[in-house]
Amino acid sequence: MNQRVLFDMSIINIHLYGKLRKLAENSGSTDESKIELSWNKDETLAHLINNRLNLSFDEIGEIFINHSPICKYDVIIPEGARIGLFAEGMYLLCGGQHMKGHGFIEKKVKEVDYW
């Protein structure tokens, strides 16, 4: 019997936006600029960005994991995560900033489970 596999939990999908699209094979604005990497237990976002994507924090704007905004780099990446990475300068504006509960990305704020 064929069984359709919906999600491969050993993979993380990283969706790239702005100038970060250059990391993906399909890097046009109307392409789905995505790379797939293996999921590593207990890996932090910081480790992924600095060591596996070879990016500095200065190159990063808004970050989402499974559609939730992330303020801190020391979060552990969950299995099978969908990560949205935006280039520096690309941030929530206007009403979107309500998601953060404050005006702008502040890396030092403590983590709050908004949901």
Place this chain on the structure above:
Amino acid sequence: MINEIIRINVSEMSYTMEEIPEKYKYLGGRGLTSAIVADEVDPKTDPLGPGNKIVFAPGILSGTSAPSSGRLSVGAKSPMTGGIKEANAGGLTAVRLAKLGIKAVIVEGFPEHKDWYHVLISKDKIEFIKANEHANMGLYELIEKLWKKHPKSGLCGAGIAGQRLLKNAGIFGNNPENTDPGRYAGRGGLGAVLGSKRIIAIITDDTGGERPMPVNEELFNTGRTKMVNALNEHAITGGKAGTDKGALKNYGTNVLQNIINEAGALPTKNFRSGYFEGAKNISGEAVHELVDETNEKFGDKAEGGYGHACHPGCIIRCSNTVPDKNTGKAIVSPLEYESAWALGTNLIIDSLEHVAKLNRICNDIGIDTIDAGNALAVAMEAGKIPWGDGQAAIEFMKKGYDPNDEDGATFMQGANIAAKTWGIDRVAVVKGQALPAYDPRPIRGIGVTYATTTMGADHTAGYTIAPEILGSAGGADPRELNKADLSRAFQSTTAYVDQSGYCLFIAFAILDIAEGMEGLEETVAGFLGKKKYDITTVGNKILKIEREFNKKAGFTKDDDRLPKFFVDEKLPPHDVTFDVTNEELDAVFDKM
């Protein structure tokens, strides 16, 4: 400063010029429009009748050398919400009025005649110009004709929808190059109020005018330098078009299309999902890429662009022009996030060309894009247009040009009336005004603002400024605040910025860079000659005036609620409902 108010009486076709009363001396923009409307308009009056007045007011700093400060506020009792309304926009008129020393233009009375007029405001005279030949004319053609006679003038007014008294009529404004009437004070049907006065356009010629000078020039200049530095330094508002730096200059406000989509909060198919697969195709990044492609292909003949200023003196420059892929010619300017969402994502239309053309029709017939998109969603619910069919939506919208077409007229009344007319229950409105591009279920804070603002559902009514900087959070982590406190702080600050004339996008610079906040306070205080002009105090005062007006108009707490489907229906991908209690909604103003 000359500080005059012009009163245009359309009953008598006359005008007076008055020195600004002491009580209005330190007001401008939204603060002034709301104060005048509250003082002079009976809250229970018919918005399209003789008792209503429409007020145009440049911000306090408009026309000065303060950066990005040329916003024009327009206020009246709204025919769409039935409450007080302020909508603001860039363009040329605020700067032109300010240079003539005009703090406000009040249009009042009710004409018995059936003629149409323009009002020409210049240094030496105010003139009524009969304009019957311009009635029912598309606004692209109108502004071109008006500039031939009045070059460089600021233009604002009522288009086809406003002239027909349809409730989604906005107040158009020409852009600095006069290539597009798309600088809209769009929301709340203010174009219909001007149309009820039989005025098509207000033409402002500032020849011979002078830049408004601050009372305390030294303080103003100190603040101005700080604000310029902060805006240029900040990652969102700074940078340079065509480089890797500067999100707004490169992608415009539509940078949000992909961001809010990734956040799972992008309302899709009339608020059924928070994620749209086709969002990337109509995003700011897609516009940027198309502009680059057409510039390369068509060279000097290409008309697309980004990093465009919506008013003189704007250094944020988030406006853009969407070009036609095949000719390089401009389709529309600008294509904002809210418009691309309303005319694209919410209708599951993912063709950039179709979305831009829909926006152009809105600009041409004189309607607000947010309510127009929601009205199209209602038309799709009613089976009048197939979901996702951009070309069919364009053909449907063109019905608005025909004065005898019932669907066209219904659609131009906005989503609320369209839903009632076509028997559709699912319509996303608060106080009769359609919701913008942030779903309130995953973003509950904006939901509180949608529900409680006096303006009807409006994302700009509660702009997010960190409450801790405003001193209203007692130093606590702002994310520990409840949504009511947060929304109140945001609404108050927004009211202040709306009165200053600054664009709301200064928010990033004033929040993240201490020098920016000092720049805001010092430019306003320096211009007015005051030692201090407290943000929260001033903002709260404006909110109270507006709230009181609505209370007298008959609004109650029951009007501060979102449509029921937001409470009952889970939104994927977060699968959350809007679960803020009514008590918390009521606390926004109970505790002010």
